[in-house]
Amino acid sequence: MKILVAVKRVIDYAVKIRVKPDKTGVEMNNVKMSMNPFCEIALEEALRIKEAGKASEVVVVSMGGPQCVETLRTGLAMGADSAIHVSTDTPLYPLAVAKLLCAVASREQPQILLLGKQAIDDDANQTGQMVAGLLQWPQATFASKVALGDKSDVTVEREVDGGLETLRLQLPAVITTDLRLNEPRYATLPNIMKAKKKKISSITPEELKVDIQPDFMILEVVEPAKRKGGVMVSSVDELVDKLKNEAHVI
């Protein structure tokens, strides 16, 4: 059984980001980039399934410019068997990613497609769901427990607002991972050395016959307004006055 894991290269979780002065986006030069934490968790889960003997191959896929290869190397160093780099310079948004993943999955024919639930740079939480729709595969999102069954099915426990929901899906399926699923392993030296020899195949969206032109344009990126300090009011009248005249809520 093959598992396909999609990973994204994002600004490191611990970095304090700054908005560019021209408001076109976030400062990305000279900033530490690394694999999206949720994608790490997804890859870790795939590796655990492989170590349990239920899968034979783990393939990582990432999309974007040439720097994505670094993230793929990290994925290979953690233990993945091979990597696919979809090379493009166009900015990619969730729908485009979903279409590309759909095309890659049709080629690779995995039984499970694992993704992180969302990327920490856009917090979109859309790709997994969209790709399941495009592939017409069952999906289980926000997985906090994944257990493969005997009859080509998988039981997933999801974290939802109301608590925990358990679903059983027929493979092939799309699963997106949440934080409490596992703790990703460190990339150890022997694996890092082996990763250098593993294969990273490169492919372009044209070859996959996918149109990735975005449907929208980002006009402006600004920081959220700084929170102003609270003011102590001395009486109810003053409070009403402030609500009416300053905050304009009544």
Place this chain on the structure above:
Amino acid sequence: MKSLWRNSHDWRRLGWAVQRGKTIVQAPASLGSARGSSRPLRDEGSCVRKSQSRVVPRELYVSDARPGVPQVDRWRVCCTFHRRGYGSAPGDTQVYRDKRYAELKDADIMHFRQILGEKGVVTDRDDLDWANTDWMHKYRGHSQLLLRPQTTQQVSEILQYCHAGRLAVVPQGGNTGLVGGSVPVFDEVILNLGAMNKILSFDEASGILVCEAGCILETLDNYLKSRGHTMPLDLGAKGSCQIGGNVSTNAGGLRLLRYGSLHGNVLGLEVVLADGTVLDLLGTLRKDNTGYDLKQIFIGAEGTLGVVTKVSVLTPPKLASVNVGFLACEDYASCQKTFAEAKKQLGEILSAFEFLDRHSLEVVLKHLDGARDPLPDSKESFYLLVETTGSNQTHDKEKLDAFLESALEKELIKDGAVAQDISQAGSFWKIREGIAESTAKAGAVYKYDLALPLKDLYSLVEDMRERLRDSATVIGFGHMGDGNLHLSIVAPSYDDKFVSQIEPYVYERTAAVNGSVSAEHGLGFMKAKAIYYSKPPAAVQVMAGFKDLLDPNGILNPYKVLPIGREKLIQVVDAFENAVPLLLLWPTASVKTTKTFGTPNFEVTSFDQIRHRCRLSWT
């Protein structure tokens, strides 16, 4: 008979032999008259301990002149023994309060209230508790007053008053010191600089930061981070330690390998001397060769020469590409070889090289919350933490990969993990930085901070383990890049008798390889008498001279750092059977008179008065 005259190279052996003694015999009262002072030798300021062996006072004799032995005036020889008890024992079992210091009175407190206002004066017992106890909970003082000045002028007025009234003062910063140097021994007034925490200026072009002494290191680092720079030092205690304290103790830390010590990074200081004089050495110049570089004497003086109130630091730019690797080695020899390889191959990007042994890792994993074993599958004996900092991620990664590959090929390292993002790097560092905290949770810790030649770094740990067997856990870790071993011995509880198994032995071993008994922690109270293991007596004499010059009344941080005290006893070394009766001659032409230093240790005595035979064993 052996020659008595030893040249300065052998003084250490000499010192070692002198300091081996366990027996102390009281000096006769007639000694006092030789000094020309009316104070009797034996008073409350001295310590007396009865001899435990059968040393009988006998006529002292002076060896006759022989070739190689300089002729000295036998009446003017200075016997410079000073009591050496188990000075590092916790608590003040062997030190008595010096009666020359005044006791705190209400009038004093009122005066301080006038200078500082109500907020700056703390007399409440519970509030004082924190300031009176050190971070390791090993030393506890009994101060009744804590002062929190906000300006240098206030510090100056306080010290002026204390100098005049002979009130002992303990300058205190974050109280994170590990040798009891930041807490009072008796009832000294605590001068806490935590309220002086303003950042005064920062020049982005040169990276020179000027700030007050009470700024917490982490705060400064965060301030600089947003401006593209970083502090040149980094310690586990960075969340609480203050820059004034760091400078006063010449703190080393994790990045000394890359950025050098504070002696090089501090460009200027503003110091308030014991009599209240404000010494403005606050330059912001990278180079200034006008006159003697006075600030260097205050860096590392541990608050005994002056109170640091402002600091000017040269900060390096914060480079973006940081890589951390956690490597496993089989034995100490391969750790050394890995270090040599790292220096060669990583070159200028190497920024930290730490080592810890298996026992340290186990203690951390057991007692630290959220600690995770980076290499759960390998059970090696030594772990190395290597960090590189550079400006180009690709270049650094290539170098690091090349180094790791070659180290793995040559079997210098058996396994390792490389952090893939900042939080993984943080968790590797957490293990190394958390050792101190974990050992504190594990039991009573005896910490020794020794600088040793690289090849002898770990043999001491193994010897201690052999020596102590099951009575304690011995762990060794430290800054291998700087040749600095932190030896921690975790015992079930603090116990004086237990210390005797560790104490002189560890220092003697260090002195034997010409190491330092305190690489970065300082002497403080714990090692106040251990300086002779690493410094010649002539040097200590000069240090005492400085102390006398800058602090004639001895009010700043008394009982610490230098072995200055009022113990004037002659130590008789418990001799072996075949000991040759010898006399230690110490012609010190400079100490001709009976004038003593401010808090004297070196005394002129004459032989006639000494009616004991001193027997030393030379090995």
